[in-house]
Amino acid sequence: MAEAIASNLAARLIRQLVSLATNKVIQKPEWEKLRNSLLAVGGAKGTDILVTTRRQEVVDAMRCSDPYQVQKLSKEDSWELFKYRAFTDGGVLETEAFAALGRRTVKRCGGLPLAIKALGGL
Structure with a gap:
């Protein structure tokens, strides 16, 4: 089988x-x-x-034959990715309170794009 x-x-x-x-x-x-x-x-x-x-x-x-090491996103790129996921295409309105929450969230993600993308889409 x-x-x-x-x-x-x-x-x-x-x-x-x-x-x-x-x-x-x-x-x-x-x-x-x-x-x-x-x-x-x-x-x-x-x-x-x-x-x-x-x-x-x-x-x-x-035994990877051709490894490629992806770098973490910069603070600016992290914030841009989060904003794109959270505040566009039917997301929440970018108010001062939501932006502050988003910035704290981005900081905790440590530049990891997948984490930023996932949390920004909630």
Whole structure:
């Protein structure tokens, strides 16, 4: 049964992009198992595996061939992203009180775009 599922999955992953967003703490042996499974199932020529993480040990365990380190947003860019998400397209009116709350929220996000985007969209 497992072989049939793996075979079916492998056929569907040919020339595809596999995206893996990591947000759980997993020990190195589990990362290596995950990497080996992804290579076995989706390792067909033309298949890309995209791993996102903030942890260098994940990059090392997954043996990423071409890592790209994304920098945190500046305070100004963070605020612009938050404003775009919170105050446009049917969002709340940008009042002084909401702007102050937004600035405190942006500060707590520490320049992380995904956090800013998520909280700005609430």
